[in-house]
Amino acid sequence: MPTALKYNLKYQFNLISLLDEILNLGSLKIKIYVLKLLVLLLALCCFIAVWCYGAQPVNKSQMDSCNTASMINPMADSMLKLSGELLYKVKIKADSKAVEKALSGLTYNQLFKGLKNDAAKKTFWVNMYNAWYQILAIRLNKTRPKIFTEQLIPVAGLSLSLDDIEHGILRKYRWKWSMGYLPQFLPQKTIKELAVDSIDYRIHFALNCGAKSCPPIAFYRYDKIDQQLDMATVSFMKGESVIDDDKKILTVSKILSWFKRDFGGSNGIRALMTKVFKRDFTGYSIQFNDYNWDKDLGNFDE
Numbered sequence: 001m002p003t004a005l006k007y008n009l010k011y012q013f014n015l016i017s018l019l020d021e022i023l024n025l026g027s028l029k030i031k032i033y034v035l036k037l038l039v040l041l042l043a044l045c046c047f048i049a050v051w052c053y054g055a056q057p058v059n060k061s062q063m064d065s066c067n068t069a070s071m072i073n074p075m076a077d078s079m080l081k082l083s084g085e086l087l088y089k090v091k092i093k094a095d096s097k098a099v100e101k102a103l104s105g106l107t108y109n110q111l112f113k114g115l116k117n118d119a120a121k122k123t124f125w126v127n128m129y130n131a132w133y134q135i136l137a138i139r140l141n142k143t144r145p146k147i148f149t150e151q152l153i154p155v156a157g158l159s160l161s162l163d164d165i166e167h168g169i170l171r172k173y174r175w176k177w178s179m180g181y182l183p184q185f186l187p188q189k190t191i192k193e194l195a196v197d198s199i200d201y202r203i204h205f206a207l208n209c210g211a212k213s214c215p216p217i218a219f220y221r222y223d224k225i226d227q228q229l230d231m232a233t234v235s236f237m238k239g240e241s242v243i244d245d246d247k248k249i250l251t252v253s254k255i256l257s258w259f260k261r262d263f264g265g266s267n268g269i270r271a272l273m274t275k276v277f278k279r280d281f282t283g284y285s286i287q288f289n290d291y292n293w294d295k296d297l298g299n300f301d302e
Contacts, residue, residue, distance in 0.1 A: 050186070057192060072222060075114040079106065080222050083127035087219060090134045091300050103128075104154035111156035111194065118196045122170065122229075123222045126206045128155070129165045130217045136162070137210050137297055144293070148209075158190060162209075169195050170203050171262065180261030201262045201272075202229035204255050205236040208299065212292040213240075213253065216301035237276045240289065248284045254291040 072080075082103050089096035115121045132153050136142040142150065148166075151159040167176045172195045173187035174180050180199075206229060208217045215236050220228055242251040256269050263269050270281045 052183075057195075072120060073114060073116070075110055076116065076120050077222075079103075079111070079114050080120065080124055080127075083124045083131070084219055084221070087127045087131040087217070090131045091217075091298075096131075096135070100154065104156070106156040108156045108158065108190070115194070118198060118200070119225050120222055121194070121196050122200065122203060123220045123225050125165050125169050126203060126220050128153070129162060129170075130206075130208050132165075133162060133208060133210055134217075134297060137295075164191060166203075166207060170200075170207075171259075172196055172199050174199070174262075178261075179257070180259045199262055200229070201259070201264075201268075202233050204259055204262065205229070205232040210295060210297050210299075212294045212296040213255075213289075214296070214299070216299045218301050233272075234276050237272065241273065241276075242289075243273075243277070243281075249287055250281060250284045251287045251289055254288045257288040 082099055086096055086099045086103065089099055115124055133147070136147050136150075136152060140152070142152075148162045151161045151164065153160040153162070153165070163176060167174055168184065168187060168191040171180070173184045173191055175182045175184045205215045206218065206220065208214045215232060218228060218232060236253070240253040243249075244251070250270070250273055252269065252273070256263055260266075260269070263272060266286055269286055270284060273281050273284075
């Protein structure tokens with residue numbers, strides 16, 4: 001018998017023997033308490049197992065795998081233009097119903113296979129998010145928190161929410177309230193299929209939620225998405241950060257607290273500050289600004 005198997009059997013036998021001794025030594029109340037505790041632990045283990053299983057990525061092998069911004073197909077190009085056109089219509093306060101209908105009329109297969117790399121996904125979904133926040137807030141008069149959770153965005157036969165786009169697709173189905181440390185519990189298959197392959201913290205400096213503390217709205221382009229996200233990051237961090245060299249304190253946007261894991265934790269935040277300000281912040285503590293939720297719709301930067 002293999003050594004590992006012998007060890008496992010011995011361990012299981014010892015655990016059962018120990019449990020048997022506890023039950024034999026204790027009163028009836030203790031036995032019931034121990035059994036309840038074991039049932040609770042078993043249920044917790046099952047819950048964690050299901051949670052972890054649900055967070056496993058789907059097989060995207062049926063897609064033509066390519067995650068570089070240098071290659072794009074005609075269908076993706078058409079979809080990216082539609083997302084940009086929708087945002088432009090919103091900016092100039094023009095009728096966007098025809099563009100919305102075109103996006104809604106896409107097939108799921110076109111959406112799934114067309115946006116084949118993260119550059120295309122980020123370009124399309126950031127523009128969609130920013131356009132639809134304005135539409136929901138202005139045309140439908142939606143406000144927090146329902147504006148984020150109601151599935152009112154029609155695209156490719158789906159009805160998505162702003163949270164579906166941000167936390168499901170752009171943040172690879174991370175749980176909204178976990179600071180980025182935990183996946184969502186049993187995310188929908190469609191969300192997993194449409195999600196990016198890698199979380200890019202820079203999207204937090206591109207998504208506009210209609211508040212004064214939000215980053216401004218820009219028109220993101222597939223061929224310039226990385227440069228644009230870098231510029232958005234530097235601009236936002238320089239505008240929202242305070243450096244106290246005497247006390248060695250960095251005060252940054254609350255966004256970096258809400259999604260701390262996306263930025264690599266405290267060390268990642270310091271590294272980002274070093275990248276932006278071109279200086280070393282080793283040993284500096286981190287604080288977060290209060291978020292100003294006062295309404296600021298139509299905040300375009302160009």
